[in-house]
Amino acid sequence: MTTQPVASERQRDAERTKAEILKVAQQEFARHGYAGARVDEIAERMRTTKRMIYYYFGSKERLYIAVLEKAYTEVRAMERTIDVEHLAPVEAIRTLAELTFDHHDLHRDFIKLVAIENVHQAEHIRKSEVLANLGTPVLDVISRILDAGQASGEFVTDADAIDVHMMISSFCFFRVANQHTFGALFGRDMAAPEHRDRLRRMVGEMVVAYLRGQA
Amino acid sequence: MTTQPVASERQRDAERTKAEILKVAQQEFARHGYAGARVDEIAERMRTTKRMIYYYFGSKERLYIAVLEKAYTEVRAMERTIDVEHLAPVEAIRTLAELTFDHHDLHRDFIKLVAIENVHQAEHIRKSEVLANLGTPVLDVISRILDAGQASGEFVTDADAIDVHMMISSFCFFRVANQHTFGALFGRDMAAPEHRDRLRRMVGEMVVAYLRGQA
DNA sequence: CAGCTAACTCACTAGTACGTACATTAGGAG
């Protein structure tokens, strides 16, 4: 048995090459949109060549779909680690909102990909079997919090889990996705630390106030 | 003096041609994004030719900026017609939220242009003098409602007009802008009438609950 | 009606962007 070089030293390594393509492609698509992204540009920013992109992914569109699949899969995996069910309903939903906020704050590229995919009416997502069968763990969490809150009487508003998720997401998504036009037109950088912290508290208070209803 | 043909019958009419270019271009940019939009495609869908686009607008980018300017100007003009100040604070802010909701519902192309412009980090908006000096009338309206509500004691939360505007916009924007990925992943069409009506009430209740605070 | 210019048409180009044919090599299997 000869000495095996460690993975990082191997000159030929399919997994490593594929992973690098996906990483660089994600940046490129997020920065320039689907049509604006350049396959040649992705290739130039890598150790490897454009030929490899086509060898592994076949086409620009399939590469883009692979990027979406990877991004969504990671996000869903992260969602599954959220644990707020040991908290009382009010604190649970507030914490969930704030974690969602943090999550959006940290995954700018993912937010952009979602925005881009919506420009294209989700046509690529619909082509992916992986994404079609990717559950949404966060909905179950919200459902249980809502049930607990209604049972204890703390939540008065009769809300649906998808709606509540949408309410939280919209706030967090908008702050990140629209920060540039918002900044240009209102002169306020929603991503700046001082605004970020206030808006983080705001999203939590917003959901709690909504669910508690008009006392 | 010879008989004047009416504007619509004139074969040569700069204003009419420019207006048609802008209208078709808005659709094309909204549908395919900045990079995905095709100047030739815009030309083909018109009475006139591609050469005219360059004659009047000079470049694809300047055409795109002109489209943004027109869209934003129209939206701001519409905002100025909003009149809720004869209402009591709670009803005023609720109505404003619902009108904002309707407004987003009606101007899908505009929403998409905003999303697209954010993908490009608002670089085109920043190049436009028109847009830099376009006020935001809605902020004054919100300010006055907040002042009235705080004076009367109905609003407890110490909120800032820009934040409240952001809260309302985010909800309305997200429902329209992200309807495709949301629909694909959660199996719910937020644009369908039954959901639309519920979400419309929801945005109003959300702001009111937030401003009234935890009683 | 003559002349002038803004409005318009047509044919074309230079460069770009996705994708591929073909040659080559690393490195594991036997």
Add this chain to the structure above:
DNA sequence: CTCCTAATGTACGTACTAGTGAGTTAGCTG
């Protein structure tokens, strides 16, 4: 050590795409 194949590199083709050069005409002005 040899062979075989997955992995990789090079160079190129085809189609598209923004933008333009140069000529033409509608229709207003005097």
